Amino acid sequence: MYSKIIASSVLLGATLFGAPSFASDKPAMLQQNSPVLVTSPVARVADVQTIDGIVAALYDVISGGIGQPRDWNRMRSLFIPEARIMAIGPKRDSKDLALRIMTVSDYIANSGPILIETGFREKELSRKTEVWGELAHIFTTYETNTEKSKTAQRGINSVQLMNDGTRWWIVSLLFEAERAQLSLPETYLK
Template sequence: MRTGYWTGWVTAMVMALGGVANAQPGQAEQAAPQPAAAAAVAAPAPAAAVSARPADVATVDGIVAALYDVISGPAGRPRDWDRMRSLFAPEGRLMAVGARPEGVYALRTMTVDDYIGRNAKAFATMGFFEREAARSTEAFGQIVHVFSTYESRHAPGDAEPFQRGINSIQLVNDGKRWWIVNVLWRAEDASLRLPERYLPRR
């Protein structure tokens, strides 16, 4: 979710997730919990007690689209960080897998505020737009796993993304709304290309 060494939701830490999210409608709406079963899930409070936009958290499509949208924008345009905070459960984390020079892979874990602190400066000088290019979804009751292929660009009109990868997004519904629990991403590179099944259908 942010660009640079650890990019990958995004180029990732600047992942930031970038481009306008192009959520594919209709794939997960049926995953909303039944009212009777939802009572078993405790309702989390937003990380900063920020009220969410109802449309952002009413459906899986809505919250995934909001995630991509909130990190995207031209250089120097402030992001609506309270909107981003409102999407995540209090325990929510963002995590990036990145290659180290010695040939091993490391996991960087961030709170939402860690992510904001790491990327605010980069967003001030660099355009970053991330969009969803393809998606596969698994659901069971109140939990949903979205495997979201992302494309990162410096401007919405760029012909080709400078980065692609997978955002693995875990979601939970408390009977009232959806919450992001975790976002884990890994960028494509020369040693690991996106397989056909995770590319947009043509």
């Protein structure tokens, strides 16, 4: 069913915006100009059958001690291939805010080495969930800890999910950390 959903949305996008088309013999395979073929690794059933499972897997996959490898294929298996991970935060040497937009592979390439080097761990403190039909939106309050610098930080992950009838997929993840001018209200800590 997921392939049909993606095929329908990409075909709609192709009609409206001149996006890439599908090969006629393989409707779920996107014809791309790039030689890179985007697919998702097979997910662990326990990771994607429930909202609790996929949120727990999201936190688990990026957490670990200094030098501990992460299972990046497990992370990729949680997200649709076109998913985005986005971060809101202050620009360097500025009070202005910026939005950083990454693919899952961008996140892994840019943040992965830092997570391993610093002994980064993230855990869920609380969650607010809204579900309607096959979509879910989650505000999950997190706390991060790094072994190397002995620092802790809190913030919110805003996670958008879809269920294709067989499993949950992360469509996008937008997060923002607390800072001096922005502290978490009590409602997101319960």
